Amino acid sequence: MKVVSSNTVADALLLYIPRLATILPHDVFDELVAARDRETHERARIVLDQLVKNAQIADADRVPICQDTGSVWVCLEVGPDVAINGNVFSKVDDAVGDAYRNAKLRKSMVHDALFDRTNTETNAPAFCEIHFSPTPGVARLHIMLKGGGSDNASRVVMLTPNAGKQGVIDTVLQCVKEKAANACPPLVVGVGVGSTFDKVGGMAKRALMRPLNKPTEDPQVRAFEQELLEAINATGIGAGALGGDTTALGVRVATAPCHIAALPVAVNMGCSAMRRVTVEL
């Protein structure tokens, strides 16, 4: 039986946090290049060209893509036949501290949101969760470095069922129109629809893990993602929100069952530095 231990998780973080902070995932980089090459708006082209060059500089010099090197999110996904060896997250915060110090990343965490806003000086704690997969043999770690500006631009709305698909579209577009300028566009937009108030935000966040270069399997979801992407780009907000053709590089939607009275919707904004990786353990 495959076993996941705290050392396995910590070792993955030590290896991948510095890489994520400095190397933009290929799918995001390719979309940025494509957006730059087709951009017709002058200022947006300057912004997209800066973002492409920025990613190249960060990669070559091993410096952070963005000064906001994020909060750390860790999601362990395991199948029915994989054993979890106790508290597999017990060494995560030490690993985060070591990774951020050694790679000279920014420490952006405070001790308590309300009562103690002094910096923890380590970028710990990380936010950790476990998800159980129905697929045998699955043992993978999802890691995301999430910037504060884009997370601040996110929201959860509890719609009524009759609001339907149009209600979801309106919610996403309203969020983009109000907040895109703060979220460093071109965006990657994660959308969760369904479940309950507390779960829907997590669905939107996990949707951001799905690569932009791999088509969504479910044809209904794929079509809805395309519809949302076209609507977002039709706003003309553009790169840097300075006007342009590409406001979002991609949209990823996750749906789930929900109560007969409910239509929960969450929008988790991802910035142009969408730093995430899925590691097979």
Next chain:
Amino acid sequence: MNYKDITLPLSKVDARSLRAGEACRLTGPLFTLRDAGHQRLLEELGKSTVLPYGLSGQLIFYAGPTPEKAGRPFGAIGPTTASRMDFATPTLLSRGLTGTIGKGVRSEEVRQACIDYSSVYFVATGGAAALLAQHVESCETLAYDDLGTEALRKITVRDFPVFVGIDTLGQCIYSLDE
């Protein structure tokens, strides 16, 4: 698009010549400060009309950089969301700050203060922090060192690329009708 080359500190004559949407390259001193630092600065300022730390006539860049790397003062430095500092900006502009650099839309109060005090809000590209760090030549921590990345720093930039976000007429880059 042509860049306007601007020498810092920004003179009021230069400030009044700028128009929202123009691309500029800034060369000279900037001061970095963000959320917690603004609360400190306002407390320290109190009712005084004189800005401390030589901020009078200067630009504040809303940024919390990463540590030095690759032989540069910072590995990465870029703008943070400016609207979080809207609570402090009109006061600072009224006491002699010339302008600010950040990203995103400002409040109506900040737009009005740009008109009232002939001040400018510049926007830099969010997420271009490795590129922007190449334009920073030096760095000195002036105050609030205990805030870590949020400390008040004086930095020197060369050909630092920005757009005019709000000009002295109150025109805004995010609502230009083109």
